[in-house]
Amino acid sequence: MSGGVEWALHCAVVLTSVEEPVPAARLAQLHDVSPTYLAKQLQALSRAGLIRSVQGKAGGYVLTRPPASITVHDIVEAIDGPAPAFVCTEIRQRGPMATPPEACTTPCAISRAMAAAEDAWRASLRAVTVADLARDVESDYGSGALAGIATWLNTSPEG
Numbered sequence: 053m054s055g056g057v058e059w060a061l062h063c064a065v066v067l068t069s070v071e072e073p074v075p076a077a078r079l080a081q082l083h084d085v086s087p088t089y090l091a092k093q094l095q096a097l098s099r100a101g102l103i104r105s106v107q108g109k110a111g112g113y114v115l116t117r118p119p120a121s122i123t124v125h126d127i128v129e130a131i132d133g134p135a136p137a138f139v140c141t142e143i144r145q146r147g148p149m150a151t152p153p154e155a156c157t158t159p160c161a162i163s164r165a166m167a168a169a170e171d172a173w174r175a176s177l178r179a180v181t182v183a184d185l186a187r188d189v190e191s192d193y194g195s196g197a198l199a200g201i202a203t204w205l206n207t208s209p210e211g
């Protein structure tokens with residue numbers, strides 16, 4: 053999983069705390085990450101319809117749906133795509149003890165195990181929403197943690 057997933061998840065949680073658009077540069081400053089790289093992650097979230105860009109002097113990014121309707125899986129897939137983590141290359145058909153292709157009519161035990169793990173992982177990601185993460189942030193860092201972040205985000209960087 054790419055580092056962009058972590059950045060995108062943090063931004064989505066932060067966006068739950070504000071009603072006004074947040075500029076990408078401000079999100080990058082908050083997380084002390086590369087503005088250029090973060091902009092790519094925000095564009096991916098926007099292409100997936102999870103956030104939208106608001107143009108203008110007070111522009112930036114906002115969530116497009118309630119946080120309870122955006123899952124961690126939605127964000128992972130927006131950033132890293134839908135491809136499975138494991139891709140079977142049919143290694144059993146190689147080498148001196150190769151299994152003939154006609155004997156490989158079903159996935160091997162390794163492929164089945166990896167597919168089951170992938171299914172479980174994706175189901176787990178679908179079970180957690182951005183609202184759940186925001187609630188856990190409040191639990192971990194104290195009531196008002198996100199409100200403090202919102203205040204910081206809404207304060208002009210010049211003072």
